[in-house]
Amino acid sequence: MLALIVGLYALQKKHVSFSKRVFIALGAGIIFGLVLHSAYGKSDALKTSIDWFNIVGNGYVKLLQMVVMPLVFVSIVSAFTKMKLTQNIGKISTLVIALLVGTTAVSAAVGITSAYTFNLQAGQITQGETEAARADALVKKMEGIQDMTFPQKVVELLPANPFQDFTGERATSTIAVVIFAGFIGLAYLGVKRKNAEQAALFASMVDSLYAIVMRVVTIILRLTPYGILAIMTRVAATSDYNAIWNLGKFVVASYAALIVVFIIHLLLLTVAGLNPVTYVKKSLPVLTFAFTSRTSAGALPLNVKTQKSLGVPEGIANFAGSLGLSIGQNGCAGVYPAMLAIMIAPTAGIDPFTPAFILTVIAVVAISSFGVAGVGGGATFAALLVLSTLNLPVGLAGLLISVEPLIDMGRTALNVSGSMTTGILTSKATKELDTAAFHEHNEQAVEA
Secondary structure (H helix, E strand, O other): OHHHHHHHHHHHHOOOOHHHHHHHHHHHHHHHHHHHHHHHOOOHHHHHHHHHHHHHHHHHHHHHHHHHHHHHHHHHHHHHHOHHHHOOHHHHHHHHHHHHHHHHHHHHHHHHHHHHHOOOOHHHOOOOHHHHHHHHHHHHHHHHHHOOOHHHHHHHOOOOOHHHHOOOOOOOHHHHHHHHHHHHHHHHHHHHHHOHHHHHHHHHHHHHHHHHHHHHHHHHHOOHHHHHHHHHHHHHHHOOHHHHHHOHHHHHHHHHHHHHHHHHHHHHHHHOOOOHHHHHHHHHHHHHHHHHHOOOOOOHHHHHHHHHHOOOOHHHHHHHHHHOOOOOOHHHHHHHHHHHHHHHHHHHOOOOOOHHHHHHHHHHHHHHOOOOOOOOOHHHHHHHHHHHHOOOOHHHHHHHOOOHHHHHHHHHHHHHHHHHHHHHHHHHHOOOOOHHHHHOOOHHHOOO
């Protein structure tokens, strides 16, 4: 591993592009992880080695998570202080939320279609001791949520103590911080109308704070190739390939749905008159990181940088990236819960392919996408909300624990793509997209 890290550092010194270094790290991590898996299996020696690799991999993810809440907060507030954005704040926020929720509804429909095409059924999945324990844990976790009415679930999204939400302890902490930042921004607009001098001072402070936070982000992003190398080594070395083989049908169905939704993102960009190939080229580094790290929140800094390289104004990029962490995650809150609902419905005596049930699932998935955490486990939380709202047994969600990490990688990448597509389409609709920057080849825009 040390030799690989030294090799990546040498490539950086030779000014090899950021994208190339990311993909070299990805490939090297997979190969090295497979070699370790073949040589050591599940031995204690491998576990000890992985603990050391996690210093780099998990350490990198933790550093990114460290700046997520401050970045979300300062990004939303700074969006309000941008004069051009404040003139269209209502239209922009409406478009962003509508696109996020709308694409999630489409994702749910795609997930349902995939479940039907591959004939997925919960009864086809065998349950071992680990899965049974996971199912019991999910049932206990849902005891409080199942007793909540829908209005109570909505109230749960609101910030009672925003400083506690800055710690990220609650599953809905991110959206709570977004709401708190929104109130601060609205207050700024009110003060601006009455006392322009104080508002200008506040805006200057926010700009300075944003510059400092983004500088911290830039420092951390320089570690991206090394983090991806360590993360992929761990994934390849510790994956349960027997379980993946046994549940291969569900894995294939999941990725088929995820790929279809990604193609829909590209079609939306094409309809908007933008080149989807350019989007793919510029978004590959952030999508690769999201895929390997399984954290939409951790990918936020790269998400915003990539949107700016695609010509999205800073304010809209901040809005779309930050709101996309908790609203309308296409993979975790769209495809996955819909597929589980279709699979599990027959166990409750429900025909999952009646028009009424399908429309209900799509509506519930779209509404439940509010407040999904942008970290590992967010998809499970979304599935629990959807299944409990539909009065379906939530414990069966624990059956898929063996392949959860593998599928979650693709879901997370799709989440990030959804938020970036939303930012681009919103900018295009409001005529604020810099199309010249979109088509410009500018590696530095996404380089740390």
